[in-house]
Amino acid sequence: MRKILLWAIVMMVSLTFLGCDVATTSPNGDEETTQAQANTDVDQLKSLLIAEGYGLDERDAESVEYYNSHAVNDTYSIDVTVLEVYLGYVNQVERWAELIGFESVTDAQTFTSAIDSQDTSGMLYYRLGTAVVITYSQDTIDALS
Secondary structure, three states: OHHHHHHHHHHHHHHHHOOOOOOEEOOOOOEEOOHHHHHHHHHHHHHHHHHOOEEEEEOOHHHHHHHHHHHHHHHHOOOOOEEEEEEEEEOOOEEEEEEEEEOOHHHHHHHHHHHHHOOOOOOEEEEEOOEEEEEOOHHHHHHHO
């Protein structure tokens, strides 16, 4: 029943944003991600995390810029752009997770590839387009899958 409810929430969010914007193609043929697509990916994962009992706090622009520089680009020696960061917990102490919205699918893939290539001591992630959830909870990953 819970999976049906989660599926319904995801579908409603998807349908809401379906007509907002479409990815475009650059002159060299590469797909560009629009802001609407990036927001949709983050919103879908936010809905799923909230349905799992997470309380999510959005980071302000200054915190996002610092996170982008230090926690992502410097830590993993990559050059990507983070647009949004949410920090969440279940019951303020259980199951920690971060939801990161990237500028493009390529940036999100670069980040997850960097996680895969380093010893991250049990860190797990789930990627949906431009959005990535990082956590140490297998329960959270299972709920998103």
